[in-house]
Amino acid sequence: MGLIAPRDQAKSLKKGALLMSEEINNQEPGMLPVFTMKTQKQLNVTAKEGSKPNFVLDPETYYCPWYHPGHNFHWIPIFNHSQPRIPIEARWLEGKAFEVVVEGKTAVWYHHRPERLKQAISKAQPGDIKATVGRPWIFISTGDGAYAFNCDEEPIKDCPTKNDSEVSKNE
Amino acid sequence: MNKPVYTDEFVNPVVALSRLRTKYFPTGNKGYIATLGYETERAQLKAVLLDQYENLHSLVDDYICSCGLIIDPKVNPEPDAILKLKGHRDHVTLKRISYVSFRGKLNNRLFFKDLEHPVDAKWNYIVDFYFPEIVFSVQGENYDN
Numbered sequence: 334m335g336l337i338a339p340r341d342q343a344k345s346l347k348k349g350a351l352l353m354s355e356e357i358n359n360q361e362p363g364m365l366p367v368f369t370m371k372t373q374k375q376l377n378v379t380a381k382e383g384s385k386p387n388f389v390l391d392p393e394t395y396y397c398p399w400y401h402p403g404h405n406f407h408w409i410p411i412f413n414h415s416q417p418r419i420p421i422e423a424r425w426l427e428g429k430a431f432e433v434v435v436e437g438k439t440a441v442w443y444h445h446r447p448e449r450l451k452q453a454i455s456k457a458q459p460g461d462i463k464a465t466v467g468r469p470w471i472f473i474s475t476g477d478g479a480y481a482f483n484c485d486e487e488p489i490k491d492c493p494t495k496n497d498s499e500v501s502k503n504e
Numbered sequence: 505m506n507k508p509v510y511t512d513e514f515v516n517p518v519v520a521l522s523r524l525r526t527k528y529f530p531t532g533n534k535g536y537i538a539t540l541g542y543e544t545e546r547a548q549l550k551a552v553l554l555d556q557y558e559n560l561h562s563l564v565d566d567y568i569c570s571c572g573l574i575i576d577p578k579v580n581p582e583p584d585a586i587l588k589l590k591g592h593r594d595h596v597t598l599k600r601i602s603y604v605s606f607r608g609k610l611n612n613r614l615f616f617k618d619l620e621h622p623v624d625a626k627w628n629y630i631v632d633f634y635f636p637e638i639v640f641s642v643q644g645e646n647y648d649n
Contacts, residue, residue, distance in 0.1 A: 400559040400605050407560075407605035414603045 368408040368481070375411055376478035386475040388456040395446055397492040402469070403429075403485030404445045404492065410470075411481055418463040418472055425451045429489060433471070435464055442469045442484035445492050450482050506579060508591030510572040514564065515598070517553040521546065547614045547621070555607065556595040562607040563627045564614075571595050571604075583626070584634045606631075 367376040371393055400407045422434040429443045431450065444450045453473040454462065461474040469484040514520070528542040548564045555562055555570040563586060567575040571593050575585050582588070592604045609628045615621035 398558050404559075409605050410603050 364479070366408075366412045367478075368406075368411055370405075370408075372480070373406055373482070374475070374478050374480050375472070380477035384477045386477045387458070387461075388453075388475055390449060390452055390456075390480060393446075393449070395449075395492075396495055397445055399445075399492060401485075401489070402483060402487075403443050403489035404483060406470075406481045406483040410483075414468070415465045415470055415472070415481075417466050419466055420460050421462055421464045421471070423450075423454055423462050423471065425454070431484070433464065433469075440469075440486065442471070442486060443489045444471075444482050444484045445489060446482075453480050453482070506576075508589070509574045509576070510593065510598075511568060511574055512572060514549065514552040514568075514570060514572055517549040517556065521549050521553070524549070543615070551614055552595070558607075559595070559605065560607045561592060561604050562610070562613075563623050563630070565623060566626060572598075584630050587630065587634050 363377045363379075365376045365378060365381065367380075368374070369376070372390065373393060397404055399405060419436065423442075424432050425447065426432050426441065429445065429447045431442050431444065431447070431454075433440055433442050450471070457473045463472045463474065463479070464470060465472070469486050471482040471484055472479040473482070524542060524546055528538045528545075551562065551564050552570045555564075560570075562570050564570045567577055567586075569575075569586055569592060573586070573589065573592050575589065577585075580589065587604075587606060591600065593600050607627075609631050610624045612618075612620060612624060614624050
């Protein structure tokens, strides 16, 4: 379902970017309320000035319609509930599991796209891996923004295939 | 502060959908009024089912969220009250949740293909109202939420 709500002030945005009024995200002035669903990346003010990212992840071609914990990120929690963010340590364990150390406490979080998160962790500089306080949400800074990874503290279900989704819609 | 009020009408959409035909056409005769009621309720339940499946929230009636939260228009007359109210719950566990992810704009989600259902129209208006500068680019399927 393609939806278009063109606005003059948003013409310069890249395709796929979501722009909201900047007052919504006022807790961390660096981050913009711009979140690209395709790359699951939130941009910051330096992106507006044309800065280049430190690294780029492969474009997201993976199909998953779910917004449950551990799956896709929705922009409302990112813009309204993802602050403050604190540095964490993260490393891949096995499958979809990652070991994270948050404020000295070790936990296991799960993400539906472990390869992508592994790739981001491997490319990130020390200190660039952050998480929202009290929530299993990982943000990996790239200089011009941060890739967002919605994790869950419990093991997550496998993502549905396109056929599963059609069944659900037509039930 | 008023306690949130819920309806359990949409709690188990799969079961409700399976019983719908018997409910509206117990004798097998399809009258006009019964068909209209059947199609309306079926559209609502399918919308709830999809919301439950994707873990998103939206209106399924003028004042009812797909999670069952009911707005009293006398207490909360603003059109976007459904987005601001605290009290939304998980579709499945029915536990209160700390944040909600709302569905984006819709295109004939609730009713016949060539007509825009009033609830769809209201929901699209709310999205425009609450996210005045949001831009939905055409990204193909799955990026319109």
